[in-house]
Amino acid sequence: MSVNSNPYAPSPNDLLSNVGNFLLIESTLREGEQFANAFFSTEKKIEIAKALDDFGVDYIELTSPVASEQSRSDCEAICKLGLKAKILTHIRCHMDDARVAVETGVDGVDVVIGTSKFLREYSHGKDMNYIAKSAIEVIEFVKSKGLEIRFSSEDSFRSDIVDLLNIYKTVDKIGVNRVGIADTVGCANPRQVYELVRTLKSVVSCDIECHFHDDTGCAIGNAYSALEAGARLIDVSVLGIGERNGITSLGGLMARMIVSAPDYVKSKYKLHKLRDLENLVADAVHVNLPFNNPITGFCAFTHKAGIHAKAILANPSTYEILNPEDFGMKRYIHFANRLTGWNAIKSRVEQLNLSLSDDQVKEVTSKIKQIGDVRQLSIEDVDTIIKDYHSEQ
Ligand SMILES: CC(=O)SCCNC(=O)CCNC(=O)[C@H](O)C(C)(C)COP(=O)(O)OP(=O)(O)OC[C@H]1O[C@@H](n2cnc3c(N)ncnc32)[C@H](O)[C@@H]1OP(=O)(O)O
Ligand SMILES: O=C(O)CCC(=O)C(=O)O
Ligand SMILES: [Zn+2]
Numbered sequence: 001m002s003v004n005s006n007p008y009a010p011s012p013n014d015l016l017s018n019v020g021n022f023l024l025i026e027s028t029l030r031e032g033e034q035f036a037n038a039f040f041s042t043e044k045k046i047e048i049a050k051a052l053d054d055f056g057v058d059y060i061e062l063t064s065p066v067a068s069e070q071s072r073s074d075c076e077a078i079c080k081l082g083l084k085a086k087i088l089t090h091i092r093c094h095m096d097d098a099r100v101a102v103e104t105g106v107d108g109v110d111v112v113i114g115t116s117k118f119l120r121e122y123s124h125g126k127d128m129n130y131i132a133k134s135a136i137e138v139i140e141f142v143k144s145k146g147l148e149i150r151f152s153s154e155d156s157f158r159s160d161i162v163d164l165l166n167i168y169k170t171v172d173k174i175g176v177n178r179v180g181i182a183d184t185v186g187c188a189n190p191r192q193v194y195e196l197v198r199t200l201k202s203v204v205s206c207d208i209e210c211h212f213h214d215d216t217g218c219a220i221g222n223a224y225s226a227l228e229a230g231a232r233l234i235d236v237s238v239l240g241i242g243e244r245n246g247i248t249s250l251g252g253l254m255a256r257m258i259v260s261a262p263d264y265v266k267s268k269y270k271l272h273k274l275r276d277l278e279n280l281v282a283d284a285v286h287v288n289l290p291f292n293n294p295i296t297g298f299c300a301f302t303h304k305a306g307i308h309a310k311a312i313l314a315n316p317s318t319y320e321i322l323n324p325e326d327f328g329m330k331r332y333i334h335f336a337n338r339l340t341g342w343n344a345i346k347s348r349v350e351q352l353n354l355s356l357s358d359d360q361v362k363e364v365t366s367k368i369k370q371i372g373d374v375r376q377l378s379i380e381d382v383d384t385i386i387k388d389y390h391s392e393q
Helices: 044-057 069-079 094-099 117-122 128-144 160-173 190-201 220-228 250-260 262-268 271-284 306-314 342-352 358-372 378-392
Strands: 023-026 061-063 084-090 109-113 148-154 178-183 207-210 233-236
Touching: 023 250, 044 069, 044 271, 061 069, 061 233, 069 084, 069 190, 084 094, 084 148, 094 109, 094 128, 109 128, 109 178, 128 148, 128 160, 148 160, 148 207, 160 178, 160 190, 178 190, 190 207, 190 220, 190 250, 207 220, 220 233, 233 250, 250 262, 250 271, 306 342, 342 358, 342 378, 358 378
Parallel strands: 023 061, 023 233, 061 084, 084 109, 109 148, 148 178, 178 207, 207 233
Antiparallel strands: none
């Protein structure tokens, strides 16, 4: 499908949109380490960093080097790998953290500080004047070391809009590479995201990065909305792992973006490596891939009901917006159940290299349904019913 005829692509009149021109900040080794189950050894971090790099992410964000001595030395080790992705570390807006971060060998530093009333009161206890002063000091220091610098407001969507725009204007003026918006508690909806990014876009000249938690199920939708409004970078993690139930997942965002920007996504990311990457991280944090995971969930390309199966057999686009082959995955018709139809069973008869007329297939389908009404069927059950029926003819 060409971009012009793709109904899911941004309109050519949509001048703000970065849907076909976005970058990924991959935060499995920062936000992901904040997932309850995560403990990454140095070797595992290196393995994950290499796999992310191979997949094609633009940036890899690492845990703050002040979190622990091992975090600092792991950060140094990953910087020395010579990956194509730029390496970032993530710190508080404080000179003590910044001094350590710039010595690790990273390409850039992501600085964050809470700007909502909740966090100003109960997290760091600083007012907006103090935040601006310390942001300027940290940003100028990191820039003086020749590193990329991003300034982010934590809990942006519960922060005062005037405070937000003022601090972003201030840091933009002194030359940050990016400003970040963070939906730290997952409260934002796509419309609010669109409006905030669009407003911010009109007051800063640097790139905009966005970070979305998934507490209310909007993390992928919000990321898409942010790109539509002109954000350039999205924070993701493999399987979305992070604090609480996590953030925008890499695979989920790939699923969304390949529909809207297929050429860009396919040319930039090695989509066939997604499943291995997800399995690597899932194993490392002792979880299974969720059954309903976009793309790699076990039933992501499984079609069951007879109406679906018939149409899928005729043309997969009837019930698939994603092509499994783009991700090295396979489509599957689940025919061993009472919702099946004669078209699916006919296809199975052909796979078994048997020959039955359409009327015979319809008859054997009704036998399958009768048994399927009584108990769960396996493929072997259905194959036996078909073979027995065939030999009786
Ligand atoms: C929304 C996010 O995910 S932000 C990223 C979160 N990442 C992390 O927390 C990294 C891992 N964290 C750690 O290892 C530790 O919390 C450390 C090393 C950063 C700090 O440890 P401690 O000094 O023991 O402090 P503790 O964790 O109890 O409290 C956080 C401290 O940071 C301060 N703080 C919190 N956010 C910020 C900020 N953005 N900028 C500056 N200071 C901050 C708080 O005021 C508090 O300091 P205080 O108790 O001395 O007043
Ligand atoms: O640095 C950022 O932009 C985001 C920090 C974070 O993890 C959050 O606010 O949830
Ligand atoms: Zn987060």
